[in-house]
Every structure is written in C-alpha cells, then in structure tokens.
Amino acid sequence: MNPSPERQSAHRPLRAVDIIIKKRDGQILSTEEINYFIKGYTTGEIPDYQASALLMAILLQGMTDQESTDLTMAMAYSGEVLDLSPIIGNAVDKHSTGGVGDKTTLVVEPLVAACGLKVAKMSGRGLGFSGGTLDKLESIPGYRVNLTQKEFLAQVARIGIVLSGQSADLAPADGKLYALRDVTGTVPSIPLIASSIMSKKIAAGAQTIVLDVKTGNGAFMQTMEDARKLAELMVSIGRLSGRKVVALLSDMNQPLGCAVGNALETAEAIQTLKGAGPRDFREHCLEAASYLLLSGGKVTTLEAARQMAEAALENGTAYEKFRLLVQAQGGDLRVVDDPSLLPQAACIRTVNALQAGWIAGIHARTIGETVILLGGGRAKKTDSIDYAVGVVVHIKVGDRIEAGQPLVTIHARSEVDIQLAEQQILSAISWSDRPTEALPLFYGVVQ
Ligand code: URA
Numbered sequence: 078m079n080p081s082p083e084r085q086s087a088h089r090p091l092r093a094v095d096i097i098i099k100k101r102d103g104q105i106l107s108t109e110e111i112n113y114f115i116k117g118y119t120t121g122e123i124p125d126y127q128a129s130a131l132l133m134a135i136l137l138q139g140m141t142d143q144e145s146t147d148l149t150m151a152m153a154y155s156g157e158v159l160d161l162s163p164i165i166g167n168a169v170d171k172h173s174t175g176g177v178g179d180k181t182t183l184v185v186e187p188l189v190a191a192c193g194l195k196v197a198k199m200s201g202r203g204l205g206f207s208g209g210t211l212d213k214l215e216s217i218p219g220y221r222v223n224l225t226q227k228e229f230l231a232q233v234a235r236i237g238i239v240l241s242g243q244s245a246d247l248a249p250a251d252g253k254l255y256a257l258r259d260v261t262g263t264v265p266s267i268p269l270i271a272s273s274i275m276s277k278k279i280a281a282g283a284q285t286i287v288l289d290v291k292t293g294n295g296a297f298m299q300t301m302e303d304a305r306k307l308a309e310l311m312v313s314i315g316r317l318s319g320r321k322v323v324a325l326l327s328d329m330n331q332p333l334g335c336a337v338g339n340a341l342e343t344a345e346a347i348q349t350l351k352g353a354g355p356r357d358f359r360e361h362c363l364e365a366a367s368y369l370l371l372s373g374g375k376v377t378t379l380e381a382a383r384q385m386a387e388a389a390l391e392n393g394t395a396y397e398k399f400r401l402l403v404q405a406q407g408g409d410l411r412v413v414d415d416p417s418l419l420p421q422a423a424c425i426r427t428v429n430a431l432q433a434g435w436i437a438g439i440h441a442r443t444i445g446e447t448v449i450l451l452g453g454g455r456a457k458k459t460d461s462i463d464y465a466v467g468v469v470v471h472i473k474v475g476d477r478i479e480a481g482q483p484l485v486t487i488h489a490r491s492e493v494d495i496q497l498a499e500q501q502i503l504s505a506i507s508w509s510d511r512p513t514e515a516l517p518l519f520y521g522v523v524q
Pocket residue numbers: 174255264269270271273274
C-alpha cells in the first residue's frame with residue numbers, strides 16, 4: 078500500500094489520529110508516540126473510539142519487540158509500580174496464561190514459600206472458559222482477596238506469603254484497554270496479550286517472572302506455534318525491560334488434574350498440598366515450583382530445586398504455609414483441614430462409560446464451558462458465581478477404560494442441569510478402539 082497522504086509531518090505535535098494512521102499503515106511507533114497514547118488514554122484525553130482503532134491496527138499490523146516492550150512499560154507505569162525490594166530483594170512471580178482446571182497457584186505459591194522464597198502475588202478472576210485463582214480462594218468462607226497495599230506488604234513481610242486481587246492503582250491503562258479489547262474483537266493479538274500480562278507483573282514489583290504459557294484447545298493460544306511466539310515475545314520484553322523471564326510451554330488439550338469448578342479445585346489443591354492429588358497436577362506443580370526456586374536463587378540446579386520442592390510437599394511444610402496464608406487472610410481454617418466443609422452442590426451424579434476403549438481426547442474448553450453452564454463461571458465480569466458446582470474428570474487421554482467405569486462426576490444445582498451437562502461432557506470425550514498416547518505435560522522451556 079502507498080504511504081498514506083495523511084502521514085504525520087515531522088514537526089507537528091503528537092496527535093492520536095497520526096499514531097493510529099502510522100500503525101494502520103504498518104509503520105513502527107516510537108517510544109514517545111506509545112507513551113503519549115497510553116498516557117492520554119489513561120487520563121481520558123484520548124477517547125475509547127481512538128484507542129479501539131489503534132488496538133485494531135496493532136492486531137492487524139503487529140508490533141516489533143521494541144514496540145511491545147514500550148507498550149508494556151507505558152502500561153506498567155500508567156499507575157503505581159510496587160517496589161518489593163526492601164521486603165523481598167529479588168521478587169519472583171509466576172503467571173499462567175489460563176486454562177481449565179489450572180489451580181497451580183494454590184499449590185505452587187505455598188510450596189515455594191515453604192522453601193523460603195517470599196511470595197507476594199496478585200491474581201485474577203476467571204472469565205470465559207478459563208478459571209481464576211481469586212474465585213477458587215473465595216470458595217473458602219471468609220478469605221479476603223481485597224487487601225489494601227499496606228496489608229499486602231505487611232503480610233508478605235510477616236509470613237512470607239500473600240495472595241490477593243490486583244489493586245486498581247496498578248497498571249490502570251491495562252485495566253481500561255483489556256475491557257475495551259474484550260468488546261472490540263482485539264483480544265487475540267500476541268503483542269497485546271504479552272504487554273497486558275507483562276505490564277501487570279512489572280507493576281506488581283516482579284524482577285523475575287516464571288510464565289506458564291498454555292497451548293491447546295483449553296488455552297488462549299490454540300496452537301504450539303502461537304504459544305511459542307507469545308512465550309518468546311514475553312521473554313524478549315523481559316530482556317529489554319531488565320527483568321528475567323522464563324516461560325514453560327505446557328499442555329492444555331485436557332483439563333489439568335481432575336477437578337474443574339471453584340470449590341472442587343480448591344479441595345484438589347488441598348489434597349495435593351497434603352501429599353496426594355492427581356499425578357499430572359502434582360507433577361505440573363513440582364515442575365513450576367522448581368523453576369521458581371531456581372529463578373529465585375534458592376538453589377543452583379533444577380535437580381536441587383526439584384528435591385527441595387518434593388520435600389516441602391512430603392514433610393507437610395507446604396500445607397502448613399497454605400494454612401498460614403488462609404488464616405492471615407481471614408479464611409475459615411476448618412475448611413482447609415476438612416475440605417468436605419467447602420460449598421457442596423445439591424445434586425451430584427457420576428456418569429459411567431457405556432463402552433470399552435481408549436480415551437483419545439477430552440476437549441478441555443468444552444469442559445470449562447460446561448462448568449460455566451452449571452453456574453461456576455461468568456459470562457460477564459459482574460456475574461455472580463456458584464462455588465460448589467463443577468465437574469470431576471476421572472479419566473486422562475491415553476487411559477484404557479472398561480464399560481461401567483466412572484468417566485466424570487457432575488456437581489450441579491439441579492437434575493435438569495445434570496442432564497444438560499452430561500450431554501455436553503459426553504460430547505467432549507472422544508474414543509478410540511486402539512491404544513492412544515498419553516499427552517505430555519510440558520513441551521519445552523523458552524528462556
Ligand atoms: N491475560 C491477560 O492478563 N491479558 C491478556 O490480554 C490475556 C490474558
């Protein structure tokens with residue numbers, strides 16, 4: 078395409094429209110232009126319609142790594158940036174790009190805190206088919222996620238772990254832009270996702286970030302190619318912004334662990350902290366925890382990190398750290414000690430296999446959507462959720478199943494809901510009459 082006639086003159090003061098045109102025409106934005114736009118949008122001087130146009134231009138034209146880094150830093154510094162260094166030194170944070178049954182934070186954070194790494198984490202809520210840590214924690218009666226900044230800092234200094242919601246003062250530009258992307262079809266852009274995630278981590282004070290980038294039908298990044306691109310871009314943003322970033326590429330073609338649904342996932346995380354829990358989920362947590370311990374300088378090799386993490390699960394210190402966390406944030410400890418006291422659904426039914434064969438697929442996204450249908454997720458940010466409902470998946474891809482063996486247990490509010498969910502879940506399971514391969518947990522590491 079020919080350069081646009083409306084192209085910006087070298088001497089004209091910056092204007093939002095010129096920045097939009099420049100990106101529309103596939104040119105590279107300068108640091109100054111990106112800073113100008115993000116500042117103007119945060120203060121309200123640049124309206125939503127111009128921000129929407131720029132977002133669409135970025136989605137269609139892409140951004141260089143330097144532009145993505147500039148966008149990240151402009152969003153991170155659009156509000157307060159926490160300085161955790163007096164309390165933590167090198168603050169290590171973990172972030173998952175989201176998936177179905179992903180309750181990893183509930184296990185990994187107390188686990189690494191039990192190994193002496195201070196954890197100050199701000200998590201999010203579920204939206205769409207993917208769950209959120211805050212909703213899972215709130216299934217424990219009394220647990221407070223809305224700590225003030227003072228409480229947040231005091232708690233990590235006192236007990237070495239805090240897990241709360243993101244304060245509105247951190248990266249406000251991302252908060253505004255994310256809401257706009259949601260309604261303008263501009264969520265699935267790798268530079269926009271990478272800068273959105275990284276800006277929040279940097280604003281929350283992270284110096285070292287371990288990312289769990291999920292790929293598969295239950296993840297934002299459906300293909301390995303896109304997941305790797307996202308991971309590489311976030312690692313590059315880390316390098317250009319002076320943060321250390323390690324990205325694990327992990328599978329999301331079937332739910333992680335067995336439980337999907339807030340209270341059910343919290344119960345499964347507690348079981349895992351007590352040394353039990355599903356094998357894939359325990360293994361996933363140990364691997365993520367090992368990278369956190371290594372990146373946080375607790376050990377010098379991955380093998381030593383792994384040993385340290387396994388010991389904390391086995392000797393009960395990780396579980397004790399979780400109890401301490403729940404107690405500090407006002408949660409009911411009786412529920413942690415006896416997860417059967419978590420919210421329970423009125424109707425619970427196990428669906429058994431009608432046939433024998435090998436499991437070829439369990440469509441994670443469909444399982445996540447079924448939990449929303451049952452009332453366990455939100456269609457809009459303002460929707461309230463039912464903590465008790467969900468699905469426990471008893472099978473994994475690659476399993477040999479005999480007729481009559483349990484496939485899933487549905488936890489619902491009514492018989493009608495059970496029937497609806499049953500149809501949907503059965504459609505998510507695919508069978509083979511020949512042996513099928515189990516899925517890997519991880520596909521690689523980008524660092
Ligand atoms: N998570 C985020 O924080 N931002 C995105 O854009 C996508 C996932």
